[in-house]
Amino acid sequence: xxxxxxxxxxxxxxxxxxxxxxxxxGAADDRVAASQEAACGQPLLEWxxxxxxxxxxxLGDGRFLNPILAGDYPDPxxxxxxxxxxxxxxxxxxAPGLLIWHSRDLVNWRPLKPALEKPLGTGFAVDIAxxxxxYFIYIPFMRAPWSKGLADFANTFVIHAPSMEGPWSExxxxxxxxxxxxxxxxxxDGHRYLFFNGGKRVRLSADGxxxxxxxxxxxxxxxxxxxxxxxxxxxxxxKLFRRGEWFYxxxxxxxxxxxxxxxxxxxxxxxxxNGPWENCPHNPIQRTRxxxxxWWSRGHATCVEGxxxxxxxxxxxxxxxxxxxxxxxxxxxxxxxxDGWFRAVGGDLSKPLRKPGGRAVPHGLPHxxxxxxxxxxxxxxxxxxxxDEADRASRLERGxxxxxxxxxxxxxxxxxxxxxxxxxxxxTVELELIGESEGGLLxxxxxxxxxxxxxxxxxxVSYRGGKVSHWPEPAPPSxxxxxxxxxxxxxxxxxxxxxxxxxxxxxxxxxxxxYNANTIDxxxxxxxxxxxxxxxxxxxxxxxxxxx
Numbered sequence: 001x002x003x004x005x006x007x008x009x010x011x012x013x014x015x016x017x018x019x020x021x022x023x024x025x026g027a028a029d030d031r032v033a034a035s036q037e038a039a040c041g042q043p044l045l046e047w048x049x050x051x052x053x054x055x056x057x058x059l060g061d062g063r064f065l066n067p068i069l070a071g072d073y074p075d076p077x078x079x080x081x082x083x084x085x086x087x088x089x090x091x092x093x094x095a096p097g098l099l100i101w102h103s104r105d106l107v108n109w110r111p112l113k114p115a116l117e118k119p120l121g122t123g124f125a126v127d128i129a130x131x132x133x134x135y136f137i138y139i140p141f142m143r144a145p146w147s148k149g150l151a152d153f154a155n156t157f158v159i160h161a162p163s164m165e166g167p168w169s170e171x172x173x174x175x176x177x178x179x180x181x182x183x184x185x186x187x188x189d190g191h192r193y194l195f196f197n198g199g200k201r202v203r204l205s206a207d208g209x210x211x212x213x214x215x216x217x218x219x220x221x222x223x224x225x226x227x228x229x230x231x232x233x234x235x236x237x238x239k240l241f242r243r244g245e246w247f248y249x250x251x252x253x254x255x256x257x258x259x260x261x262x263x264x265x266x267x268x269x270x271x272x273x274n275g276p277w278e279n280c281p282h283n284p285i286q287r288t289r290x291x292x293x294x295w296w297s298r299g300h301a302t303c304v305e306g307x308x309x310x311x312x313x314x315x316x317x318x319x320x321x322x323x324x325x326x327x328x329x330x331x332x333x334x335x336x337x338x339d340g341w342f343r344a345v346g347g348d349l350s351k352p353l354r355k356p357g358g359r360a361v362p363h364g365l366p367h368x369x370x371x372x373x374x375x376x377x378x379x380x381x382x383x384x385x386x387x388d389e390a391d392r393a394s395r396l397e398r399g400x401x402x403x404x405x406x407x408x409x410x411x412x413x414x415x416x417x418x419x420x421x422x423x424x425x426x427x428t429v430e431l432e433l434i435g436e437s438e439g440g441l442l443x444x445x446x447x448x449x450x451x452x453x454x455x456x457x458x459x460x461v462s463y464r465g466g467k468v469s470h471w472p473e474p475a476p477p478s479x480x481x482x483x484x485x486x487x488x489x490x491x492x493x494x495x496x497x498x499x500x501x502x503x504x505x506x507x508x509x510x511x512x513x514x515y516n517a518n519t520i521d522x523x524x525x526x527x528x529x530x531x532x533x534x535x536x537x538x539x540x541x542x543x544x545x546x547x548x
Contacts, residue, residue, distance in 0.1 A: 051366050053547040054422055057107050057331075058360060063352040064107045064331070066295070067319070070421025072326025072525030074256075074316045075181075075237065078302040079128040079135075079164075083358070085304070086164045087314070088115065088137065089329070090124035092524065093384040094417070096377030097123055098137065100164055105358030106306055106314070106331055111365050114377035115159060115168045118387035125237060125300070129184035129208070131192065136160045136208050138182040138194060139171065154180050156194070158209055172209050176202060179215070184208075185240035185247070187273030195219075195249065197236040219277040221251045222266040224284065230262035231255025237300040246340060247273055250285070250313075252299035256327070257318075257517040260291040263299035265315060267342070286313070286332065286344040294320050294350040295330060303334065303342070306356030311335075311342065317349075322423055323516035324445075324490065326525030331356075367420060367545035371401040383415040383529070384447065400541045403532035405437040410454075410463060411447045413438075413533035420527055424548035426486040427528045430500065433457055433479040435536025441483040443492060443512065444529030449520045451510055453494050454531070455481050460496070464510055471508050485528070487512070488548060
């Protein structure tokens with residue numbers, strides 16, 4: 001079949017799921033691949049494999065296959081700094097947040113460290129800038145359930161550092177309310193500006209840490225025909241750069257989720273930072289045109305010059321059939337035209353593209369964890385935990401993490417999560433209850449949508465659809481348990497074992513395609529999570545991840 005032939009073309013080896021326990025999971029076969037091809041309307045291409053068999057973009061032959069970062073890495077902001085590239089993404093309610101990534105070829109990325117130790121709210125759609133040898137990240141925070149003193153909609157803060165590896169300052173309130181998606185630029189007048197959603201702009205002080213004027217209208221984003229199928233007009237995500245005599249302003253319109261054909265990339269230009277701005281005559285620069293394409297809702301682009309002098313857009317999109325993985329980071333070449341505009345030349349991104357040159361850094365990071373200090377923020381993040389609770393919510397022991405219980409379930413408990421980007425994977429962990437607690441292993445989207453298993457010393461509690469399931473799984477009463485979750489192309493199976501040797505398959509399987517942003521109206525992803533509820537604590541050891 002076409003999908004299996006494409007595996008061979010790209011030099012990848014399909015990996016079968018091994019049988020586990022007393023009720024074995026059947027190995028993935030051609031029927032699974034065929035169903036995925038039917039869903040996407042095109043043959044499957046497979047990726048080369050990196051750490052722990054995770055997929056990666058670099059094909060090893062001078063080409064790459066999107067995504068460059070698999071998993072929920074949305075709203076990418078990219079800074080070119082000499083031969084180095086730095087990138088960060090929306091981290092929302094995760095603490096620590098704003099993980100910084102480093103690359104020298106725009107395809108292979110290594111994680112450095114988080115820039116934001118304790119978020120002040122839901123942080124998203126940031127912008128990275130360098131000015132006079134110092135680094136800045138501009139962050140809009142929306143009010144989180146635990147926050148106090150922030151505007152209901154959003155306030156913009158800034159952090160700064162002498163290096164992209166830090167140390168980063170504490171967040172500074174810029175007193176800019178009601179706007180999102182800042183984009184930093186230095187005008188021909190030498191002044192610094194932030195542009196925002198809806199065509200707004202404000203001038204900054206020379207040090208970039210406060211405003212030096214009032215918010216003003218600066219431009220009007222291109223409007224698509226009214227009969228196009230989109231989520232909403234929603235002009236957002238302005239990213240600005242200067243090339244030659246022109247300033248270019250790259251915007252997203254159409255809404256970031258909703259219909260597959262909604263989100264799109266548009267551009268405008270001006271010879272002055274003060275306008276007037278003219279819209280590109282061949283807008284949109286990029287857009288998903290049909291639901292049969294591999295990547296949906298493509299938008300929120302940063303334009304950057306590659307190591308070989310060619311230019312590229314870095315943006316996000318949903319993977320057809322795998323919206324549960326969130327908005328993944330994509331790379332597309334652009335070409336400059338004789339009239340000074342640029343065009344996207346990567347097509348629907350379903351095929352390999354020529355790499356931008358440069359030198360590859362080691363890509364990615366292991367997802368298996370011994371719960372060392374370096375794992376926190378790079379791999380693991382606390383979900384929706386107030387800054388004053390973060391230090392008490394978890395503690396590290398030798399080879400373990402202990403989560404302090406709260407609430408009654410994963411919906412209001414302490415939850416520790418990590419991002420993953422594989423279409424099929426398994427995760428395993430050992431847990432032990434301390435005091436009057438409940439703990440377990442999840443696939444977690446948010447506090448309203450998750451599935452998994454928990455134990456309280458008396459019984460096993462099953463969760464599906466963000467609530468306790470009716471299913472009475474006859475697991476033996478225990479205060480210690482090994483748990484495993486297998487997500488095999490959106491089919492999720494639970495396993496448990498008292499000793500980590502003899503495994504029992506949980507009696508219910510789940511189909512999780514619907515665990516996505518359009519179902520729950522929250523721009524996150526379905527990812528592995530550990531939780532602790534109740535008045536006690538839960539100790540977790542030996543977390544293992546394997547892509548299938």
